[in-house]
Amino acid sequence: MTKRKRQQGYYTKRMKSVQEGSNEEVLLADIRSLLESSKISDSGTTGDESVATDSETRFERFSQVEVNISALSSIGDGLGFASNKPDHVFVVPFTLPGDVVEAKVVTQFTNDRYTLADFVSVLKPSPQRKDTLVRCPYFSKCSGCQFQMLSYEDQLAHKKTIVEKAYRNFSNLPPEMIPIIGDTIGSPMQYGYRTKLTPHFDGPPGSRARRNRKDGSEQPSFDQVPPIGFMVKGTPKTMDIEDCPIATDAVREGLKQERRRVAEELHKYKRGATILLRETTTKADPQHQNSASTTDDPNSVTKEADSGSLNPHTRHTNQISASTPTTKTYITDQNATSTEHIGPYTFLNPAGAFFQNNNSILESFTSYIRSHILPPSSPQPSTTSPTTQINHLIDTYSGSGLFSITLSPLFTSTLGIDISPSSITSARLNASLNSTTNTTFTTGDAGDIFAEAKKRYGNGDECVVVVDPPRKGCDKGFLEQLLSFKPRRVVYVSCNVHTQARDVGVLVRGGRGLEGDSKEYDGKEEIVGGMEKKVRETAIGEEMDAANGEDSSMGQGETKPRVRYRIESLRGFDFFPQTGHVEGVAILQRVDEEET
Numbered sequence: 001m002t003k004r005k006r007q008q009g010y011y012t013k014r015m016k017s018v019q020e021g022s023n024e025e026v027l028l029a030d031i032r033s034l035l036e037s038s039k040i041s042d043s044g045t046t047g048d049e050s051v052a053t054d055s056e057t058r059f060e061r062f063s064q065v066e067v068n069i070s071a072l073s074s075i076g077d078g079l080g081f082a083s084n085k086p087d088h089v090f091v092v093p094f095t096l097p098g099d100v101v102e103a104k105v106v107t108q109f110t111n112d113r114y115t116l117a118d119f120v121s122v123l124k125p126s127p128q129r130k131d132t133l134v135r136c137p138y139f140s141k142c143s144g145c146q147f148q149m150l151s152y153e154d155q156l157a158h159k160k161t162i163v164e165k166a167y168r169n170f171s172n173l174p175p176e177m178i179p180i181i182g183d184t185i186g187s188p189m190q191y192g193y194r195t196k197l198t199p200h201f202d203g204p205p206g207s208r209a210r211r212n213r214k215d216g217s218e219q220p221s222f223d224q225v226p227p228i229g230f231m232v233k234g235t236p237k238t239m240d241i242e243d244c245p246i247a248t249d250a251v252r253e254g255l256k257q258e259r260r261r262v263a264e265e266l267h268k269y270k271r272g273a274t275i276l277l278r279e280t281t282t283k284a285d286p287q288h289q290n291s292a293s294t295t296d297d298p299n300s301v302t303k304e305a306d307s308g309s310l311n312p313h314t315r316h317t318n319q320i321s322a323s324t325p326t327t328k329t330y331i332t333d334q335n336a337t338s339t340e341h342i343g344p345y346t347f348l349n350p351a352g353a354f355f356q357n358n359n360s361i362l363e364s365f366t367s368y369i370r371s372h373i374l375p376p377s378s379p380q381p382s383t384t385s386p387t388t389q390i391n392h393l394i395d396t397y398s399g400s401g402l403f404s405i406t407l408s409p410l411f412t413s414t415l416g417i418d419i420s421p422s423s424i425t426s427a428r429l430n431a432s433l434n435s436t437t438n439t440t441f442t443t444g445d446a447g448d449i450f451a452e453a454k455k456r457y458g459n460g461d462e463c464v465v466v467v468d469p470p471r472k473g474c475d476k477g478f479l480e481q482l483l484s485f486k487p488r489r490v491v492y493v494s495c496n497v498h499t500q501a502r503d504v505g506v507l508v509r510g511g512r513g514l515e516g517d518s519k520e521y522d523g524k525e526e527i528v529g530g531m532e533k534k535v536r537e538t539a540i541g542e543e544m545d546a547a548n549g550e551d552s553s554m555g556q557g558e559t560k561p562r563v564r565y566r567i568e569s570l571r572g573f574d575f576f577p578q579t580g581h582v583e584g585v586a587i588l589q590r591v592d593e594e595e596t
Contacts, residue, residue: 021170021473021499023075029169030073031089031114038070038086059105059115066123067092069099074162074498076146076580089114093233094140096150098126106234118234128154135191135245142241143233145578156184156574159582163572166497166584171505172513182571185368189360190577194247195279195340196357199255201228201262202238203271219270225263228275246578250279254330278331278351280338281359342366342406347430349400353422356402358575365573365583366406372569372587373407373464373491390488392463394453396478398441401427403466403493408436415453417444449478450485460487460590467492473499476514483511486563490588497572497584504586510564566591 059065067090069080078095081088091114092103103117119140122129134148147155160181167178187193206220229241242259243252254277262275331338334352341347342362349355356362374390391412395404398416400423408414416427416439427441442452457463465487467474473496474482482490490507494500506514565588573583 021471021496021502026074026166026169026498027077027091028112030071030075030079030165031091031112033165033169034071034079034089035087035113038081058110059108061105061108063105064102064120065090065105065117067095067101067103067117069095069097069101069126071097072158074165074580087113090117091115092117092119093146094119094149095122096126096128098128100124116234136243138229138239138241141232142229142239143231144244145246146580148578152186152190152577155577156186159184159572159574162580162582163497163570163584166501167504167570170498170501171508172502173505173508177508177567179567179570182569184572184574184582185361185364187358187361187574187577188364189358191245192248192252193358193360193577194244195251195359196355197244197247197251197255197277198274199229199241199258199277200238200274201226201272203269207271222266222269225266226272228259228262246576247277248279248328250328250330251277254332258332276332276334276352278338279359280329280331280336280351281341282327282329282339283341284325284327342402345406345434347400347402347405348433349426350422353426354399356575361573361575362402365575366402368571368573369403369466369491369493369585370407370410372585373466373489374410375489375589389462390464392453392457394450394463394465394487395468396444396449396465397468397470398427399423399468401430401439401441403468404439404441405430405434405436407466408439412438413456414439415456416441417449417452419444419446419449446477449481453485460485463487464489464491466490467503469494469499471496471499474503479503479506479514480511483507483563486590488590490565490586490590492584492586492588494584494586495575495581497582500584500586504565504567504588507565507588508567564591565589 065082067080067082069078069092071079073079073091077091077093078097078099078101080090080092080095080099080101082090090103092101095101100123102120102123104120106116106118108115125131128151129149130151131149133151136142136145136148139145139148147158150158160183163181163184167173167181168175171178204220204222204226227238227240229239231237232239242256244255245252247255258275258277262269262273326341331351334350336351337348338351338355339346339348340355340359340362342359343366347355373393393404393407393411393414395401395407395414395416396418398404398418399420401416404414404416404427414436416424418424418427418441421443424441424443431439431441445451453460453463463485465482465485467482467490469478471494473494492500492504506512568587568589570584570586573585575581575583
């Protein structure tokens with residue numbers, strides 16, 4: 001096999017492995033945009049032509065090259081060019097626009113005109129770079145944080161551009177249909193905020209060898225304490241981490257204690273392990289403030305979270321009052337119960353289950369959704385006397401009930417739906433704990449997720465739906481069901497603004513162009529007279545027409561109802577300061593129209 005064919009075969013295999021909305025796809029979009037802005041577009045070069053063109057740009061692996069950083073990608077890495085190669089992008093972590101850095105070549109993708117490189121050193125710092133802000137000795141090696149050298153104001157500004165680019169690159173919507181992105185809402189705590197860490201360590205050398213599993217030979221044992229921590233950036237290697245300043249005080253103390261425990265009990269381990277460190281909070285009973293708060297977890301460490309124990313940079317964010325002293329501890333048992341307090345609400349969850357990892361932002365986050373979930377012109381109804389068309393909340397992907405419970409005072413009834421029975425068990429417990437009598441939780445069937453809602457409410461005319469899916473976003477079946485149910489409003493919360501943009505684009509287009517449709521759409525049409533631009537495709541499969549209540553057998557000239565949505569607002573929330581992650585909140589309003 002020739003070198004060129006090997007390159008083409010690898011390229012094809014690699015492209016098949018790129019998942020929609022993944023970091024790699026997002027990075028490729030940023031690279032192509034930078035190449036285009038540099039007037040080096042790779043559009044129209046495919047197959048042999050691409051290989052032949054890019055074979056001239058080759059960099060020896062592990063060689064070092066000087067790179068001028070031009071942009072900051074949506075995944076947090078810097079993008080730049082070598083001085084003699086303006087048609088090839090280098091992806092260098094821990095760098096900022098304006099930096100001139102020394103980088104080490106790791107992996108080159110000639111067809112896509114970029115190279116992944118390791119950061120070596122700064123030759124000339126960017127005006128934005130402030131290394132005095134860095135508070136972690138592992139920064140620029142550990143894969144956890146990307147932006148400790150960047151001011152928090154600049155971090156928030158960058159995260160706004162992440163949301164902007166996500167909707168520009170992945171929504172398939174014209175600019176006129178995407179509103180101005182709101183400023184990113186910052187976290188009250190920029191350090192000491194993370195309530196969960198999962199450090200790990202690898203097994204002894206040879207412990208993964210297949211022969212040891214097959215022939216029953218004795219498993220290798222540790223001869224020294226292995227590195228315990230997180231991954232080295234860009235490698236599968238575990239880095240030894242003694243402390244993590246973005247974690248809460250209780251979790252940081254837990255990391256120290258668990259490292260000691262593993263060292264003492266190393267003889268018990270024959271393979272690697274992941275350690276759970278989850279913070280749990282106990283508010284003292286005001287009538288018994290002198291009573292010490294304890295935990296049933298023998299491995300936990302109790303720390304009084306008074307203002308004197310807080311880091312000077314986060315002291316002002318402490319919400320503990322003298323009248324309600326709070327004790328924070330850590331949990332290592334994933335089946336133990338952790339407690340979170342969000343304003344007046346309390347949530348209990350299995351420590352190993354999902355719950356947002358930055359408690360400091362949750363009160364402002366839920367408050368924002370509370371103030372935007374109903375139409376701006378509608379008064380907020382009480383549970384006894386609703387005065388708006390929207391009386392019901394449906395919380396899909398409800399988990400342990402965060403939105404269902406904190407938003408329940410706005411609605412006559414709230415319905416939380418999740419396909420996980422254990423999540424529904426936790427949600428019902430939390431509803432009882434918070435005395436939310438108008439909230440019901442049910443285990444949903446992925447094939448008919450709105451079955452219970454249809455029984456209760458008929459259709460979505462009086463409903464708002466909250467959607468908070470995992471990183472991969474919503475699948476085709478869920479979006480079809482959502483469009484069929486036709487809720488008046490949709491609040492889409494996501495930890496991946498790129499898959500959110502993709503899904504919101506589907507809802508704005510009324511479902512046209514969903515992956516798997518039997519026909520493709522190929523046209524757009526504008527409404528004349530300054531009205532909002534709408535997207536109309538010239539052909540669509542009967543499946544989506546049926547999902548929207550349309551009859552594909554209607555004759556020419558007959559009208560057929562169609563539902564789609566417009567984006568009322570878009571905004572990011574910074575749940576993870578010092579990192580490249582941003583949480584997105586999209587507020588959608590149903591648009592009812594007649595199409596001929």
